[in-house]
Amino acid sequence: MNSPVEIPYKSFIKIDRNSESAIYMQITNQLINAIQRGFLPFGTKLPGTRTLSQVLEVHRNTIVAVYDELFAQGWVESLPNKGTFIIGKNDEKPVDFNDFNKINLKNYPKSTGFSFKTSNILDNPFEHSDCEFVLDDGSPDIRLTQIDQQSRIYSATLKRRAHKMGHYNQDGSEFFKKHLSQYLNLSRGLPISNNNLLITRSTEMSIYIVSEILLSEGDTVLVGALSYFSVNMIFQKAGVNIVTIPIDEEGINVDEVREICRRRKIRMLYLTPHHHYPTTVTLSAQRRLELLHLANEFGFIILEDDYDYDFHYDKSPILPLASADTNGMVIYIGSFGKSLAPGFRTGFIVAPENLMIEMRKYLGIIDRQGDILMEHVLGEMIAEGEINRYLKKSLKVYQERRDHFATLIEENIGELVSFQKPAGGLAIWMQLNIKINLMQLSKNCAQNNLFIPKTLLYQNKELVAMRLGFGNLNTYEMTKSVEILSDNLKKLV
Incomplete structure (x- = not known):
């Protein structure tokens, strides 16, 4: 030796x-x-x-x-x-x-010694850039959040209740669910109780749980002809057949839904009726009633995503389909606290109690620990009226930004594009009247310090359009962004 x-x-x-x-x-x-x-x-x-x-x-x-x-x-x-x-x-x-x-014993293996399945469907669609100016698909401005106040509430709750939260609780905070159910009742007309709520981390987690329970490989799911890409990825991973339905100024085409239902079995319809993603149009009240009748007649599930429900400017928002559902055909999902700092946001699902029992089983596997402390903080913010006060204050800012952004687009590139100033939400849907390569436009803008992610670009033989968020931009930032966009757009004409 x-x-x-x-x-x-x-x-x-x-x-x-x-x-x-x-x-x-x-x-x-x-x-x-x-x-x-x-x-x-x-x-x-x-x-x-x-x-x-x-x-x-x-x-x-x-x-x-x-x-x-x-x-x-x-x-x-x-x-x-x-x-x-x-x-x-x-x-x-x-x-x-x-x-x-x-040898270097600190080096970790570069690859596995075994084979495994890979998925192109779940490739990360999000991009990042070091550009000074960034357009997104309509996110709130975290600079407007009252982080100090939210932190004080969190700190006070931690001191008072941390000793009572030393165990896992996949069912979530009953205190939060009580106040959230009351909040959804008052703001959305949903006559629900704690037993109808499941608290998740995000809308995507909610849809994943719904898909795991309610969808099987080969099922048919209807979505808008343009729809939220993350949701489509979840549906594709579930192995379902996705059928797209045309969207017009009143939302999804109900007549087309009816015709498809007569030809084949439909399992689910996914839609964002309040502000359709990405076009921002609102589903009319008449079409909402027609969809409920079709769901009852043909037995398909309506998965209603309340995307951007809290951001409405010109008039009172139309109540969700779930508020008029008497036969248990609608599952309502959404996010709470979107206008708050990122760590203070959460997702939720509203559904009949028998489905909730099964959903809690799945949540117990993927999120057993939960976040009872944060949920209690959100419950206190509802109970003390902080959520309503903050929303009222921030809505005024976002409405001013919407108006200014629309004016900038009209003044700088109005002759090249078509758009409607949205009644709500944090983005403008802009269709171009000219045929250009949007990827090239994005590349050129990036060279001039403006980042436009590919997820904002929609282009095919019939359509050249962009979804441009304004919520995260102050006056200076949106002015410079539109200037750069205008300069590079005109160079491609």
Whole structure:
């Protein structure tokens, strides 16, 4: 057997003296790593504590602590008058000590040693950029959020209730569900109780749970001819057949839905009736009633997404389909606190109690711990009226931004585009009257410090359009963004 000092320990034990991890644990972990990978096989004699401390340039007591830890974890044994030896099965190949200089035990494998399924469907569609100006699909401006006030409520709740929240609770905060159900009753006309609510992390999580329970491979799901890409990805992953329905100025084409139902079995219709994504149009009241009648007649589920329900400017919003559903055909999903700081937002599902029982089983698997503390904070914000006060204040700002953004578009590129100033939401749907390559436009704008993600671009043989968010932009930012967009657009005409 080679002498223990022949092993070049310093070549694979690297000490970071600025690390928060104790030096003896750094050495211990790297020695264990070497044992696990076969570089220190069974029977290898480790150097004496004095010798190894000199090799690694550390105090002898540090190596004593290393050997004590290795012994405690069962990696080595100490034999009287013989030394310290590696414990293990004697099936390792002989080690060529010349190879030690070629290894780095900190490197993690670059690929698996086994095969697995991959999915192009779930490729991340979101892009990021270092450009100074960024257009998105209509997100709130976190700079408007009252973070200090929200943090104070969170801190006070943590001090009062943390000791009562030491266990998992997949069912969520009953306090929050009580106040959220009352809030949805008053704001959306939903006569629900706590038993009709499931609290999730996001709209996407809600739709995933719904899909897992209600959809089977081969089912047919109807969506708008233009629809939310993340939702479509979830449906595609579920293996369903997606059929698109035309959208006009009154929302989804109900006559087309009826004709399809007569020809084939439909399992589900997904729609964002309040502000259709991406076109921002509102589904008319008459069509809402017609869809409810069709769902009852043909037995398909309506998955209603209340996207941007809280952002409405010109008149009172039309109540959801779920508020008029008496036969249990509508599942209502949405997000709460979208106008708050990102960490204060959550998703929810509203459905009949028998479906809730099954949904809670799935939530218990993917989100068993939940976030009871944050939910309680949101419940207090509802109870104290903070949500309503903040929404009222922020809506005024967003309405002013909508008006200014629409004016900028009209003044700079009005002759090249068509758009309607939306009644609500945080984005404008803009159709171009000219045929240009939108990807090229986006590339050119990026070179001038304006980032336009590909998820905002809609182009086919009949359509050239963009969904442009204004909610996250102040006056200066939207002015510069439209200027850059206008300059580059006119260069492609």
